[in-house]
Amino acid sequence: MAETLATHPGAPLGAEAAHGAEPEHGGGKRRDFLKLVTGAFAVVGTGAIVWPFISSMNPSRDVLALSTTEVDLSPIQVGQAVTVVWRGKPVFVRHRTQQDIEAAQQVPVSELRDPQTDAQRVIKPEWLVMIGICTHLGCVPLGQKPTDPHGDYGGWFCPCHGSHYDTSGRIRKGPAPKNLVVPPYTFTSDTQIRIG
Amino acid sequence: MASGLHQSDFKNPVVRWIDARLPVFTMMEKEYGTFPTPRNFNYLWNFGALAMVTLLIMIATGIFLAMNYTPHVNHAFDSVERIMRDVNYGWLLRYVHANGASMFFIVVYVHIWRGLYYGSYKAPRELLWMLGVVIFLLMMATAFMGYVLPWGQMSFWGATVITNLFSAIPLVGDSIVTWLWGGFSVDNPTLNRFFSLHYLLPFVIVGVVFLHVAALHITGSNNPLGIDPKGPQDTVPFHPYYTVKDSVGLVAYFVVFAVLVFFFPNLLGHPDNYIPANPLVTPPHIVPEWYFLPYYAILRAVPNKLGGVVLMFSSILILFVLPWLDTSPVRSMRFRPIARIALLLWTVAFFVLMWCGSQPPEGIAVVLARIGTAYYFAYFLVILPLLGRLERTLPLPESISRPVLRGGGPLPAGAAVKPMEKA
Numbered sequence: 246m247a248e249t250l251a252t253h254p255g256a257p258l259g260a261e262a263a264h265g266a267e268p269e270h271g272g273g274k275r276r277d278f279l280k281l282v283t284g285a286f287a288v289v290g291t292g293a294i295v296w297p298f299i300s301s302m303n304p305s306r307d308v309l310a311l312s313t314t315e316v317d318l319s320p321i322q323v324g325q326a327v328t329v330v331w332r333g334k335p336v337f338v339r340h341r342t343q344q345d346i347e348a349a350q351q352v353p354v355s356e357l358r359d360p361q362t363d364a365q366r367v368i369k370p371e372w373l374v375m376i377g378i379c380t381h382l383g384c385v386p387l388g389q390k391p392t393d394p395h396g397d398y399g400g401w402f403c404p405c406h407g408s409h410y411d412t413s414g415r416i417r418k419g420p421a422p423k424n425l426v427v428p429p430y431t432f433t434s435d436t437q438i439r440i441g
Numbered sequence: 442m443a444s445g446l447h448q449s450d451f452k453n454p455v456v457r458w459i460d461a462r463l464p465v466f467t468m469m470e471k472e473y474g475t476f477p478t479p480r481n482f483n484y485l486w487n488f489g490a491l492a493m494v495t496l497l498i499m500i501a502t503g504i505f506l507a508m509n510y511t512p513h514v515n516h517a518f519d520s521v522e523r524i525m526r527d528v529n530y531g532w533l534l535r536y537v538h539a540n541g542a543s544m545f546f547i548v549v550y551v552h553i554w555r556g557l558y559y560g561s562y563k564a565p566r567e568l569l570w571m572l573g574v575v576i577f578l579l580m581m582a583t584a585f586m587g588y589v590l591p592w593g594q595m596s597f598w599g600a601t602v603i604t605n606l607f608s609a610i611p612l613v614g615d616s617i618v619t620w621l622w623g624g625f626s627v628d629n630p631t632l633n634r635f636f637s638l639h640y641l642l643p644f645v646i647v648g649v650v651f652l653h654v655a656a657l658h659i660t661g662s663n664n665p666l667g668i669d670p671k672g673p674q675d676t677v678p679f680h681p682y683y684t685v686k687d688s689v690g691l692v693a694y695f696v697v698f699a700v701l702v703f704f705f706p707n708l709l710g711h712p713d714n715y716i717p718a719n720p721l722v723t724p725p726h727i728v729p730e731w732y733f734l735p736y737y738a739i740l741r742a743v744p745n746k747l748g749g750v751v752l753m754f755s756s757i758l759i760l761f762v763l764p765w766l767d768t769s770p771v772r773s774m775r776f777r778p779i780a781r782i783a784l785l786l787w788t789v790a791f792f793v794l795m796w797c798g799s800q801p802p803e804g805i806a807v808v809l810a811r812i813g814t815a816y817y818f819a820y821f822l823v824i825l826p827l828l829g830r831l832e833r834t835l836p837l838p839e840s841i842s843r844p845v846l847r848g849g850g851p852l853p854a855g856a857a858v859k860p861m862e863k864a
């Protein structure tokens with residue numbers, strides 16, 4: 246390259262190179278700067294245009310609005326369970342028996358995959374409220390009806406890939422990584438809760 | 442001939458007028474008429490063309506189904522029943538589309554297997570192969586979203602389980618799943634976007650198939666011997682030789698397809714999908730469509746959520762690097778006595794996994810799924826790299842035409858070329 250320039254000083258290529266040679270330093274820098282700024286603007290601009298598309302796929306305002314559910318607890322007898330819907334998901338509300346509660350409280354926390362005491366999962370020990378969605382891949386575990394399978398720990402059993410939950414809804418066996426999730430809820434009276 | 446126009450030799454003046462300005466006829470003639478193709482194809486080489494035809498059938502039936510389908514959680518199931526009962530020939534459109542998906546996967550599985558057996562993934566066809574894997578991934582995404590549209594129990598719970606796979610991603614997993622759903626569970630926003638994408642992706646597939654075929658026409662086709670054509674005596678023009686051979690295969694294929702559609706239209710489906718979706722009750726035993734079963738078995742073979750998901754995706758992504766895992770210079774398994782057995786065992790493992798995926802996750806099914814998964818990966822990651830170094834391959838024939846034309850007997854040098862050049 247250098248040789249070509251040296252031997253053909255009058256050729257267009259050489260002329261151009263020679264022309265560029267003097268302000269080369271400043272010119273090169275200015276061009277790099279312009280390229281960088283243009284590139285940066287293009288990236289930011291593309292991001293700004295893509296974002297609304299991505300964001301439009303997130304939950305919309307009307308979906309977010311359906312976010313509380315009230316449950317009347319008075320008709321639920323000891324040992325019974327009901328399933329209510331909150332944000333399109335099933336929520337298990339179980340009126341636990343004394344045996345259920347004791348079984349849940351006696352488990353050493355160190356044995357658990359997702360360590361939580363029973364007390365951390367309830368407001369009142371006789372009422373267990375949790376989202377009825379297996380933390381593995383989202384099936385609804387069985388165990389709400391007395392005739393359902395309850396798994397090896399007397400709670401819930403997920404038929405999809407075989408996860409077993411105990412009487413506190415904690416994962417004990419199978420592929421699920423976490424305990425059944427306890428949703429935010431409050432007692433609005435002795436026999437009424439509001440989920441969400 | 443005016444300057445700037447393409448020199449066209451077609452006799453028909455209209456064709457010539459168009460061809461001179463837009464040489465599509467010349468291109469078709471070059472790529473599908475005179476295109477030199479190895480003379481020794483067997484019927485496994487039909488399956489690329491069969492895949493192409495099936496793709497067109499899926500697009501055609503799909504567009505007409507969409508004219509009567511309603512993508513709303515309250516109407517989707519009923520609109521499909523209406524297609525089945527009230528729309529003229531709606532039952533035909535739907536059964537062809539549903540069974541067409543199964544036929545598509547059968548065809549593409551054979552097509553991929555053909556590539557595995559004859560080493561079509563090796564240099565110089567690596568990119569062609571990788572584009573094929575892209576097509577396969579797009580097909581899986583399309584089929585999965587299509588299965589959600591009738592909004593039956595299996596639609597709903599299949600969608601729930603598969604979208605939840607992404608929740609295994611550390612930190613951002615749950616946000617990604619919410620984003621995929623457009624809500625807090627699989628619901629109307631999910632159904633809407635799946636319909637939109639199910640309509641879109643087949644056309645993306647058409648685009649990638651175009652690239653796949655363009656790449657094929659640069660390297661030329663592989664063949665059952667896995668050796669390169671050495672000259673015109675080793676090839677025949679695509680038309681009429683392979684247009685005819687492909688047509689024969691196509692007729693046989695349509696017979697099978699028609700028997701499925703007209704006599705066993707629900708054989709490969711699941712009866713639970715005729716129950717409308719119920720977000721509060723998971724069916725006691727959920728299974729994906731048959732063509733996803735092997736991957737589903739791999740997912741469940743691991744008693745760990747993230748591990749299972751990673752392994753499942755790797756089982757397909759590994760195909761992308763296969764051209765570099767198999768280091769043997771010999772393409773066709775005909776000349777690889779050990780690799781051939783290893784591949785046949787891999788095929789067995791694939792079917793065993795398919796069976797395991799259809800069973801409840803307990804007992805022998807779990808054990809077999811683990812063995813099958815181990816072998817599936819070992820074939821790619823251990824056996825092929827080792828065999829590339831250790832295997833003693835059989836001697837390759839000198840050319841494609843020699844064993845075909847002369848029963849394998851040796852010929853004086855140069856004599857092999859002449860008789861063919863007249864033909």
Ligand code: HEM
Nearest residue numbers: 486488489490492493553556561570573574576577662663
């Ligand atoms: C929609 C799906 C597909 C279509 C329409 C399609 C179409 C075709 C066609 C028309 C051919 C030429 C004819 C033949 O050799 O059989 C071909 C060749 C080929 N395809 Fe595909 N293909 C599809 C999917 C795939 C997939 C999923 C893979 C691999 C993962 C793949 C790998 C190959 C390879 C390696 C070749 C060259 C084969 C050879 O010459 O031996 N294709 N394809």
Ligand code: FES
Nearest residue numbers: 379381382403406
């Ligand atoms: S979804 Fe419950 S075990 Fe997989």
